[in-house]
Amino acid sequence: MSHDTTPRPDDAGYLIRGASLLGGAPTDLLVRGGVIAALGPEAGRDAGTDAVTIEADGLVALPGMVDLHTHLREPGREDAETVETGSRAAALGGFTAIHAMANSSPVADTAGVVEQVYRLGLASGWVEVRPVGAVTVGLGGERLAELGAMAESRAGVRVFSDDGICVHDPVLMRRALEYVKAFDGVIAQHAQEPRLTEGAQMNEGDVSAVLGLTGWPAVAEESIIARDVLLAQHVGSRLHVCHVSTAGSVEIIRWAKARGIDVTAEVTPHHLLLTDELVRSYDPVYKVNPPLRTSDDVHALRAALADGTIDVVGTDHAPHPSEHKECEWAQAAMGMTGLETALSVVQHAMVETGLLDWEGFARVTSATPARIGRLAHQGRPLAVGEPANLILVDPAARWTVDPSTMATKGRNSPFRGLELPGRVRATFFGGHPTVLDGSLATPRPTPHSAPHGEQTGAQGGLQGGLQGGLQGGEAPAWNI
Amino acid sequence: MKHLLSTQDLSARSALRLLDTAEEMAAVGEREIKKLPALRGRTVVNLFFEDSTRTRISFEAAAKRLSADVINFAAKGSSVSKGESLKDTAQTLEAMSADAVVIRHPASGAPARLAASGWIDAAVVNAGDGTHEHPTQALLDAFTLRRHWARIAGTPSAGTTLAGMKVLIVGDVLHSRVARSNVWLLTTLGAEVLLAGPPTLLPVGVGSWPCRVFYNLDDALAERPDAVMMLRLQAERMNAAFFPSTREYSRRWGFDDGRLALLDTMGLDDTVIMHPGPMNRGLEISSAAADSPRSTVLAQVRNGVSVRMAALYLLLSGDPQDDDAADGRADQDDPPATTPEGRTP
Numbered sequence A: 001m002s003h004d005t006t007p008r009p010d011d012a013g014y015l016i017r018g019a020s021l022l023g024g025a026p027t028d029l030l031v032r033g034g035v036i037a038a039l040g041p042e043a044g045r046d047a048g049t050d051a052v053t054i055e056a057d058g059l060v061a062l063p064g065m066v067d068l069h070t071h072l073r074e075p076g077r078e079d080a081e082t083v084e085t086g087s088r089a090a091a092l093g094g095f096t097a098i099h100a101m102a103n104s105s106p107v108a109d110t111a112g113v114v115e116q117v118y119r120l121g122l123a124s125g126w127v128e129v130r131p132v133g134a135v136t137v138g139l140g141g142e143r144l145a146e147l148g149a150m151a152e153s154r155a156g157v158r159v160f161s162d163d164g165i166c167v168h169d170p171v172l173m174r175r176a177l178e179y180v181k182a183f184d185g186v187i188a189q190h191a192q193e194p195r196l197t198e199g200a201q202m203n204e205g206d207v208s209a210v211l212g213l214t215g216w217p218a219v220a221e222e223s224i225i226a227r228d229v230l231l232a233q234h235v236g237s238r239l240h241v242c243h244v245s246t247a248g249s250v251e252i253i254r255w256a257k258a259r260g261i262d263v264t265a266e267v268t269p270h271h272l273l274l275t276d277e278l279v280r281s282y283d284p285v286y287k288v289n290p291p292l293r294t295s296d297d298v299h300a301l302r303a304a305l306a307d308g309t310i311d312v313v314g315t316d317h318a319p320h321p322s323e324h325k326e327c328e329w330a331q332a333a334m335g336m337t338g339l340e341t342a343l344s345v346v347q348h349a350m351v352e353t354g355l356l357d358w359e360g361f362a363r364v365t366s367a368t369p370a371r372i373g374r375l376a377h378q379g380r381p382l383a384v385g386e387p388a389n390l391i392l393v394d395p396a397a398r399w400t401v402d403p404s405t406m407a408t409k410g411r412n413s414p415f416r417g418l419e420l421p422g423r424v425r426a427t428f429f430g431g432h433p434t435v436l437d438g439s440l441a442t443p444r445p446t447p448h449s450a451p452h453g454e455q456t457g458a459q460g461g462l463q464g465g466l467q468g469g470l471q472g473g474e475a476p477a478w479n480i
Numbered sequence B: 001m002k003h004l005l006s007t008q009d010l011s012a013r014s015a016l017r018l019l020d021t022a023e024e025m026a027a028v029g030e031r032e033i034k035k036l037p038a039l040r041g042r043t044v045v046n047l048f049f050e051d052s053t054r055t056r057i058s059f060e061a062a063a064k065r066l067s068a069d070v071i072n073f074a075a076k077g078s079s080v081s082k083g084e085s086l087k088d089t090a091q092t093l094e095a096m097s098a099d100a101v102v103i104r105h106p107a108s109g110a111p112a113r114l115a116a117s118g119w120i121d122a123a124v125v126n127a128g129d130g131t132h133e134h135p136t137q138a139l140l141d142a143f144t145l146r147r148h149w150a151r152i153a154g155t156p157s158a159g160t161t162l163a164g165m166k167v168l169i170v171g172d173v174l175h176s177r178v179a180r181s182n183v184w185l186l187t188t189l190g191a192e193v194l195l196a197g198p199p200t201l202l203p204v205g206v207g208s209w210p211c212r213v214f215y216n217l218d219d220a221l222a223e224r225p226d227a228v229m230m231l232r233l234q235a236e237r238m239n240a241a242f243f244p245s246t247r248e249y250s251r252r253w254g255f256d257d258g259r260l261a262l263l264d265t266m267g268l269d270d271t272v273i274m275h276p277g278p279m280n281r282g283l284e285i286s287s288a289a290a291d292s293p294r295s296t297v298l299a300q301v302r303n304g305v306s307v308r309m310a311a312l313y314l315l316l317s318g319d320p321q322d323d324d325a326a327d328g329r330a331d332q333d334d335p336p337a338t339t340p341e342g343r344t345p
């Protein structure tokens, strides 16, 4: 690997000049040795002459974004996406960590599969890739997968989800919520009552009535969320609700939080911007699950993200090969790409509307998702000594979305043709720039102190231990 | 007009142009030689992904009376059912230089997809898509109603609207493309539309339609409609708990002999009974009602050919009076990226 033989600029450091920390006053930052080594006037003083200078005038420095909801498709559908292409897209989009959903083929329901995805992430080096473990064997909704083995594996899984399919059996959901308490896990529920959504194609309402497409009623989401928050309360567990899409769901979550129930909730960028009016075109690029809702729902979701009822933004990045979208609506696959547009859409929908400042943006895109996923070294404050997972954003930039130029293999962006604000100019992942000048730079070299490795097979989990994943021992490649 | 995909985006002007042209076509149908040379050398493909002999034959007769070459492509049971995509099929037809594609498809929106995708240049005519629309059925219904209305008034049919007419549509509105197309078209032409049916078979969102809705058929009949259009009921809806039994459905929402007699009692001498066919006699309509002088069922079939001739003629011959840009919306490739602020890209 060339990184091992060339001089390492990461060791000399990067002097970022004049970046606005979380939208505040311009400051210099010195990134060196994987951490933020100095801030303010000291940064320039401490930087050696061999440090790389990055002019960041007009740029906002933010903690690297953390996505709790990414579909990387590998193993199984490498034609749709791979860990490599998905994590390149993530780096370009300003992420330093992503959670790979379990609905791969084979399903990520064993220590072996989650470790495979984890190792692919380490090898790619663009972002931290954290596998999500399936709740049930094969996403079948009948038997619990070996949650403990996945938690103890080298992948250190903390987030479990059957995403794409709702864990609808109330007993199974209860057990899953209870069981993951043993290793501080969380169940991320795809809330969709299956009988109420048989054959569902789009939001049920005025538009579906006209289009003659089978409706996906809001109550199918809300009834599951209502049940799950009560279950979480009953067994004292942690629940995360994926991609909340309706105003009614917001009300239920607000009620649950007021009661002290340990629930967190996520909203996708597309649900913060797009409505079911787009389905009138019958273009399957707008087909997604849960479906695009109404303008009232969009405004309720924005308000909920602003007031903390909804905790995080999760992309639900779901690339599909073109033939799965170039067809009739009913036959098309559900899902949209999102990694490379998330920042811009959230800036447009939340920051430019005055609902969130950049500090709030960092909370919902980085600090809180990192806390939910138990990634202690992500989503940290921009302070001396903290891991250098950070991004530089040009909030004044305007660009027109062109899916054909994206790093993801998926061309199914619903934002195609839309002019959006904000561009990621640089992404630092563990002190290494994966993106510079708005383009992919190099992946983070494998840390020499802890060669990741081929020696680690499915048995590697035995060396993990329950405390792994956060500090020391396990997953050294992520740790600084 | 580049395509005929729905009646919702059909302007009153375009609708009247179609109906008036259909009157001219009907006159041709009464001549000894029923053929016009208008579309000689043009190719019309009937692309049917769903069996419908009635509709296909009607389009075939329409195209042939205009001297077009007709290719029937029964996609059901062909390579299409073996996984060939709509895109590949469309490109095959493009390679065969189809000038118009008449498409019947079980998926709502398939004709719109075909028209907007860029896979094919041909004019697309929606011959029924899923539970979305069936515009030529609504046009033939409107044509039939307009002739009836004109006959009562003693005026010529051409050029007139349906202003002042009250049309009651009864039954499974939720799954009916005929109902949707009629709601938009009849309203555009000035008629008042009433809907009646079990609440389970009226779509969520029907409240925003330009119609009054009744759960009780007799309450709706008390509004003295000028026409009652019975929708076909698929008995398997019972299995999905849309209603308890076909007998109960029939009693509450069927046009039975009692309701037929009621029209006489109410003095509604000019009220007609319509049905798009095929009928379930004894379920949504009694035999006496279907065969009564009030029934327009056979006139509807006859008028179907005239209306489809008009549609193919106006789409393929380059209608000189076509100035309705709104009808060409499907041609544009920009996504209608509606956002809550109404922003467009």
Ligand SMILES: [Zn+2]
Pocket: A163, A164, A165, A190, A242, A243, A289, A290
């Ligand atoms: Zn999901």
